[in-house]
Amino acid sequence: MCGIVGLFLKDEVLENALGEMLTDMLVTMTDRGPDSAGIAVYRGGDGGVKITIQAPDPDTSFPLLSDALHVDIVQKDTHAIVTCTAEQTEAVCAHIRATEGVRILSTGEAIEIYKEVGLPQSVAERFNIPALSGSHGIGHTRMATESAVTTLGAHPFSTGTDQCLVHNGSLSNHNALRKTLRKQGVHVETENDSEVAAAYLTWKMREGANLGEALEAGIADLDGFYTFVVGTKNGFGVLRDPIACKPAVLAETEQYVAFGSEYRALVNLPGIEQARVWEPEPATVYFWEH
Incomplete structure (x- = not known):
């Protein structure tokens, strides 16, 4: 329905x-x-790119991503907003996709997505x-x-x-x-x-x-x-x-x-x-x- x-x-x-x-x-x-x-x-935003990500175990996954990527990550429950420059986007997204259990929900200058069961x-x-x-x-x-x-x-x-x-x-x-x-x-x-x-x-x-x-x-x-x-x-x-x-x-x-x-x-x-x-x-x- x-x-x-x-x-x-x-x-x-x-x-x-x-x-x-x-x-x-x-x-x-x-x-x-x-x-x-x-x-x-x-x-x-401030001209950068925002990547909304989600993980079943965010308290473990997100700090590891932050240390590896050296970009700003703001956690919101099971989601987080990763902010990077346009030039960094492709490499950052590739690293996120290669990280077990972490999913990209959206990418863009303006969009943020929040969804859960x-x-x-x-x-x-x-x-x-x-x-x-x-x-x-x-x-x-x-x-x-x-x-x-x-x-x-x-x-x-x-x-x-x-x-x-x-x-x-x-x-x-x-x-x-x-x-x-x-x-x-x-x-x-x-x-x-x-x-x-x-x-x-x-x-x-x-x-x-x-x-x-x-x-x-x-x-x-x-x-x-x-x-x-x-x-x-x-x-x-x-x-x-x-x-x-x-x-x-x-x-x-x-x-x-x-x-x-x-x-x-x-x-x-x-x-x-x-x-x-x-x-x-x-x-x-x-x-x-x-």
Whole structure:
């Protein structure tokens, strides 16, 4: 079933409250997916690259990485943010991938991903998500259907620099797409069909498309039923499949654009009473960019 939320801020005044608002929206969607939860937040750094990593034994793994890499590592429960220069990124990522038990969840100048098994409220508390600031973000609470309940199987999925996706639905051609994407050099780590969707968009954007164009191409190439909410460093997009059987609501004011699987996820947002509220049309790309 799954629950999706997203918030794209137009007004910088709200940026300090991004994590708090996203958390409230996601917790409201708990009964749509109690297995695992996660949030991706976009917030500008100091010009360096941020690598979000996760480990089952972080108190052992992260200090060893810090000593070996000589880069800044800030631990947040089972996750950590590694900060390095753009020139260091390839070597740092290679070392992380070679470290047993440590996984890369996202890489980019702005993106940070926090996800774990458990209810949204407990996940938010573990990573102190309400305290996070940022310009936009997306969240997901999962009811597992096609793959195991694990941290890596939780959403959001990030398969490209500053890119991520959350998904409600199921793809029918994900196995064939997975093979195609691997041939194109796009890494797909889990068996989750949602990661294949994220990787597909990464591939299209590597070929020169922007987020809106990549979503448009997906209407023809992705079979199944789905609602996607996706993010890039500066952008935020929504797409439903041509049948659009999964629920979705968008709201827009002068201060923000908000998405929820159900309207009740949006009711505590400031100024929601004056918002334009509508159901996204099937096979129609909605895309905003800073």
